[in-house]
Amino acid sequence: MSEKQRLVVVSNRVGPLSDEGKAGGLAVGLADALRRRGGLWFGWSGETTKDGTAGEASRETVGEVELVTIDMTEEELAGFYLGYANRALWPLLHYRLDLVHFDREADRVYRAVNARVAERLKQFLRDDDIVWVHDYHFFYLGNELRKQGFTGRLGFFLHIPFSPPEMFAALPGANDMVRAMLAYDLVGFQTATDRRNFANYAKHELDGQKQPDDRIRVGNRTITAKVFPIGIDAEGFAEFARSGEAEEHAAMLRSNVGRSLPIVGVDRLDYSKGIIERLLGFERLLEQYPDRVGGVQFLQVAPLSRSEVEEYVDLRGEFEGLVGRINGRFATLDWTPVHIMTTGLTRRALAGIYRAARVCMVTPLRDGMNLVAKEFVAAQDEADPGVLVLSRFAGARAELGEALIVNPYATDHVANAIERALRMSLEERQRRWRAMRDKVFANTAADWCRAFLDALEAAEPDGGVEALLPEPDSL
Known part of the structure; x- marks a missing residue:
C-alpha cells in the first residue's frame, strides 16, 4: 500500500x-x-x-x-x-x-x-x-x-x-x-x-x-x-493486568469473596449478551450442586446502555429481579451469591478482576466476536489461570476452542460447565490457557x-x- x-x-x-x-x-x-x-x-x-x-x-x-x-x-x-x-x-x-x-x-x-x-x-x-x-x-x-x-x-x-x-x-x-x-x-x-x-x-x-x-x-x-x-492489544492488556490499579481490584475481589471461588461476567447490559441465561445457569448450579452454596460467588459487571430504548429498560428490570430472586433463595447471613455492578470500570480495573477470577462467563446469545473473552485470556497469571466458559454463538469460539464451549440456552449445560470449570485441575487449566494465549497474542488488533x-x-x-x-x- x-x-x-x-x-x-x-x-x-x-x-x-x-x-x-x-x-x-x-x-x-x-x-x-x-x-x-x-x-x-x-x-x-x-x-x-x-x-x-x-x-x-x-x-x-x-x-x-x-x-x-x-x-x-x-x-x-x-x-x-x-x-x-x-x-x-x-x-x-x-x-x-x-x-x-x-x-x-x-x-x-x-x-x-x-x-x-x-x-x-x-x-x-x-x-x-x-x-x-x-x-x-x-x-x-x-x-x-x-x-x-x-x-x-x-x-x-x-x-x-x-x-x-x-x-x-x-x-x-x-x-x-x-x-x-x-x-x-x-x-x-x-x-x-x-x-x-x-x-x-x-x-x-x-x-x-x-x-x-x-x-x-x-x-x-x-x-x-x-x-x-x-x-486486542494483547501485550498491552497483559500489562494492564500487572498494574497497580489491577492488583488493587484483584485484591478487593478476593477480599469480598473470602473463601468462595469468584466467577465473573463483564458485559454491557444488552439482550444479546445472554446475561439472563447466564444467571439462570448459575442458579441451576446452586440447585444441582448444593455443596457450592457458600463456596462460590458470581460478580456481574453490567454497565447500563441505551437506557432510552424500551427493550433495555425491560431488560434491566428482568436482570435486577432475577438477581434478587437468586439472592433471596440462597443467601446466608455471611454470604451473598450474586453481586452486580451497573457502573463502568477502567480496563486496568477489569484486567485485575479477570486475573482474580476462577471462572469467566462469556455466554452471548449471538455476538460478532466478544473481546471480553480475549481480554480474560490475556490477563491471566500463568501460574494459576482461570477457566473461560464461552458461548458457541460468540465469534471468539472459532479461535478459542480450548474454552469450555456451552449452549447458553441450555441451563443444565451451563451449570455443568461451571461445575467442571470449578473442579478443573491446575494442569488442565494451564494447558487450555496456553493454547488460547498463543492465538490471542498471534492475532492482535494491529x-x-x-x-x-x-x-x-x-x-x-x-x-x-x-x-x-x-x-x-x-x-
Whole structure:
C-alpha cells in the first residue's frame, strides 16, 4: 500500500488516539494505524443541536492525525441512532426478529444521515485516500460517497453479526441496503458464518454469483467479502493486568469473596449478551450442586446502555429481579451469591478482576466476536489461570476452542460447565490457557488492521459503481 495514500476512518464515535486504559479493540487498532500512516478519523461528536443544521464540524489535530466530528440534530439521534440503528438493525443482525421495530420515518432518517455524513466527509477527502467505514450505522455511506464522486478505495467492516438471509430479508428495504454495500470494494466480517450469510443473500435475493478468491458479483459490480476476526492489544492488556490499579481490584475481589471461588461476567447490559441465561445457569448450579452454596460467588459487571430504548429498560428490570430472586433463595447471613455492578470500570480495573477470577462467563446469545473473552485470556497469571466458559454463538469460539464451549440456552449445560470449570485441575487449566494465549497474542488488533488494509489494496473491483441504488421505496 502506497505510503502516500492517507487513511480515512469513519465510525459512529471517534477515538481516543491515546489509550489511558479505556479504549477497546477497535480504537486501539485504528489509532495505531492512523498514527503510523497519518490520516483522518471522522464521526459523531456525541452532541445534539436543536437548530436543524447540526453545526459546523469540529476539528482537532493530534500528531499526524486529524479528528473531525459533527453533531446530530435531535431528530437524527431519535431516528438514526435510537430508532433505526438500535431498534431495527441491532436486534435483526443479532437474530432477534421478535424485538425488531420497523418504522418508515426511522428508515428515512437513517438514509438521510448516511447521505449527510457522506456530504460532510467528502469536503475533507483527497482523491487517493483510502476510506475505511465501520459498522451497522453506515451501510449506505459508501454508496453515498460514490454519488458524491469519490472513486478511491472504500472498505467496510461489520463488527456485529450478519443474520441469515431468510431473516435479513424481513427488513423492509433489505435489497436496497445490500445493493448499497456493493459500493464498497471490500466488505469484512468477523466470522465465516457472517460472510456466508451475506454472500447467500446476494446470491439468492439479488441474483448474485459467488466468484473465486472471496469475491461476489451482482450485476455489473464485483466486490471482495472476507473474514477478519478482530483482536486486542494483547501485550498491552497483559500489562494492564500487572498494574497497580489491577492488583488493587484483584485484591478487593478476593477480599469480598473470602473463601468462595469468584466467577465473573463483564458485559454491557444488552439482550444479546445472554446475561439472563447466564444467571439462570448459575442458579441451576446452586440447585444441582448444593455443596457450592457458600463456596462460590458470581460478580456481574453490567454497565447500563441505551437506557432510552424500551427493550433495555425491560431488560434491566428482568436482570435486577432475577438477581434478587437468586439472592433471596440462597443467601446466608455471611454470604451473598450474586453481586452486580451497573457502573463502568477502567480496563486496568477489569484486567485485575479477570486475573482474580476462577471462572469467566462469556455466554452471548449471538455476538460478532466478544473481546471480553480475549481480554480474560490475556490477563491471566500463568501460574494459576482461570477457566473461560464461552458461548458457541460468540465469534471468539472459532479461535478459542480450548474454552469450555456451552449452549447458553441450555441451563443444565451451563451449570455443568461451571461445575467442571470449578473442579478443573491446575494442569488442565494451564494447558487450555496456553493454547488460547498463543492465538490471542498471534492475532492482535494491529494484525487485524494490517490484514484488512492489505486486502483493501489487493481487492480488484470489476464493473462500475454508478446507479447502484434505486430510489428508496422500502416501506
